[in-house]
Amino acid sequence: MPDWLATLLISLLKAVLLVLALLTTFAYMTLVERRLLGRMQLRPGPNRVGPMGLLQPAADAIKSIFKEDLTVTLADKLVYTLAPIVAIGMALTAFGGLPAGPAGSLLGENPWVYNLDAGILALLALTSMGVYGIFLGGWSSGSKYPILGGLRSSAQMISYELGMGLSILGLLMLVGTTSFQGIVGWQSQNGWLILFQSLGFVLFLISSFAETNRTPFDLPEAEQEIVAGYLTEYSAIKWALFQMAEYVNMITASAVMSTLFFGGWKGPQFLNALIPGVSDWPLVWLIVKIAFFLFLFIWVRATLPRLRYDQLMRFGWKLLLPLALGNTVLTAAFLAFRGQGSLWFLGVLSLGGVVALLILSDRVRTLWNQPSLRRSDPVRAGGD
Amino acid sequence: MRTRTDAERGPTIEYANFVIMLLVALGIGIVAVLASALLGPKKASRTTLMAYESGNDPERGGVGTGQRFPVHFYLVAMLFIVFDIETAFFYPLAVAYQRLIPFAFFEAITFVLLLLVGYVYILKKKVLEWA
Numbered sequence: 001m002p003d004w005l006a007t008l009l010i011s012l013l014k015a016v017l018l019v020l021a022l023l024t025t026f027a028y029m030t031l032v033e034r035r036l037l038g039r040m041q042l043r044p045g046p047n048r049v050g051p052m053g054l055l056q057p058a059a060d061a062i063k064s065i066f067k068e069d070l071t072v073t074l075a076d077k078l079v080y081t082l083a084p085i086v087a088i089g090m091a092l093t094a095f096g097g098l099p100a101g102p103a104g105s106l107l108g109e110n111p112w113v114y115n116l117d118a119g120i121l122a123l124l125a126l127t128s129m130g131v132y133g134i135f136l137g138g139w140s141s142g143s144k145y146p147i148l149g150g151l152r153s154s155a156q157m158i159s160y161e162l163g164m165g166l167s168i169l170g171l172l173m174l175v176g177t178t179s180f181q182g183i184v185g186w187q188s189q190n191g192w193l194i195l196f197q198s199l200g201f202v203l204f205l206i207s208s209f210a211e212t213n214r215t216p217f218d219l220p221e222a223e224q225e226i227v228a229g230y231l232t233e234y235s236a237i238k239w240a241l242f243q244m245a246e247y248v249n250m251i252t253a254s255a256v257m258s259t260l261f262f263g264g265w266k267g268p269q270f271l272n273a274l275i276p277g278v279s280d281w282p283l284v285w286l287i288v289k290i291a292f293f294l295f296l297f298i299w300v301r302a303t304l305p306r307l308r309y310d311q312l313m314r315f316g317w318k319l320l321l322p323l324a325l326g327n328t329v330l331t332a333a334f335l336a337f338r339g340q341g342s343l344w345f346l347g348v349l350s351l352g353g354v355v356a357l358l359i360l361s362d363r364v365r366t367l368w369n370q371p372s373l374r375r376s377d378p379v380r381a382g383g384d
Numbered sequence: 385m386r387t388r389t390d391a392e393r394g395p396t397i398e399y400a401n402f403v404i405m406l407l408v409a410l411g412i413g414i415v416a417v418l419a420s421a422l423l424g425p426k427k428a429s430r431t432t433l434m435a436y437e438s439g440n441d442p443e444r445g446g447v448g449t450g451q452r453f454p455v456h457f458y459l460v461a462m463l464f465i466v467f468d469i470e471t472a473f474f475y476p477l478a479v480a481y482q483r484l485i486p487f488a489f490f491e492a493i494t495f496v497l498l499l500l501v502g503y504v505y506i507l508k509k510k511v512l513e514w515a
Binding site: 023325 | 395397398399400401402404405406408409410412413414416417419420421423424425426427428430432433434435436437442451453456457460461463464467468471474475478479480481482483485486488489492493496500503507510512513514
């Protein structure tokens with residue numbers, strides 16, 4: 001067997017294993033989310049199917065496969081079927097580029113499926129392909145609520161993708177590479193990037209909540225407002241595929257945040273003094289960090305009310321975008337004129353930005369809470 | 385245990401890996417849809433295949449439902465294209481930034497200022513207001 005064929009077969013094996021692992025994680029995420037939401041609301045959550053409800057995900061999966069797969073008469077059959085496949089395909093592929101350890105640490109193989117030099121760009125491209133799944137699903141359903149959800153989601157996701165793309169520019173300026181391995185390597189030498197880019201991290205966190213359609217930004221599927229948005233006409237496994245895509249996106253977002261800002265698969269160095277080499281356990285640290293962010297996603301869901309749609313758009317365009325641009329300019333200015341100052345000064349500046357934002361939160365709230373244009377105003381910008 | 389380095393494999397193989405990952409991911413979706421189509425019951429009637437409209441008969445139907453929708457969505461999409469191109473220009477600058485300072489700083493500032501003019505214009509035109 002030629003060498004390249006062996007390599008490709010190993011990649012195939014890794015891809016299949018990764019997909020299965022992600023789907024299992026997704027299934028148990030639904031259980032963990034329901035149990036945690038239950039705990040947060042002082043009730044037990046699902047605990048009947050299997051011990052501690054552990055078989056609940058399996059029951060849900062079997063049920064959704066054996067459900068009747070309805071397609072509304074007026075729907076566009078082909079696009080209607082393809083949309084969930086596109087959504088899940090893009091969501092799963094995005095995860096494959098994230099490194100879970102140094103090269104060759106997975107039984108002699110590399111612990112990632114693909115490693116592109118422009119890793120971050122590929123990831124952003126794949127997440128923006130995800131919007132096609134949702135929008136085409138909404139458009140092709142041949143019904144009113146789905147198209148509303150689809151329009152909302154496309155506008156929301158592209159708006160917050162700007163904030164997302166701009167908020168990591170400061171990070172890229174510091175690191176000087178777009179490959180994930182390079183970023184993890186930089187962090188193991190200079191310290192976690194959250195220290196130097198806390199403002200960028202906050203913006204990235206908020207945008208990734210919006211990108212994955214999670215509360216407080218889950219407008220595309222706001223149950224109380226537009227039934228279930230783009231999911232209204234979907235049943236059986238197609239519905240489950242959309243849910244799957246959302247949760248896999250959540251896992252990917254958590255992994256990206258851990259990799260970009262929290263040292264990736266490397267743990268904190270000072271722990272090495274307690275147990276030698278503990279900060280280098282690949283996979284373990286990455287999973288711990290991902291679990292933390294997933295908990296954060298659920299916690300926020302149980303805590304914050306949803307934004308109104310106009311508030312959501314104003315929040316993205318009037319606060320997130322200028323701040324991300326400001327963060328970029330701040331980092332650029334620091335790097336250009338740092339003189340003898342070391343990186344900690346940038347960390348203080350960035351943290352100062354976050355603190356200022358928190359202190360001023362009552363003032364800046366008017367940016368997105370109160371429209372400066374009312375429906376009754378005579379002069380309209382675009383008119384609808 | 386033999387460790388292959390990236391240099392041995394070459395960059396092309398990573399793109400092949402990417403395609404493999406994409407095919408596997410899409411394949412999972414296709415298999416799931418096929419399985420559900422084979423295993424699920426097929427007892428659809430005229431009413432179950434009707435579009436959902438809170439219990440009423442659908443007023444207008446069909447793909448896209450033929451509704452008019454606010455021009456805001458169109459404007460936001462256009463603005464996204466403009467600003468996303470800006471981001472695309474920023475990425476190479478950011479990666480090569482440390483090698484190009486301080487010249488690159490003034491270049492970046494000029495670029496950002498030009499964009500801010502456009503941004504302030506759309507703010508003043510109240511394009512970002514969803515009243």
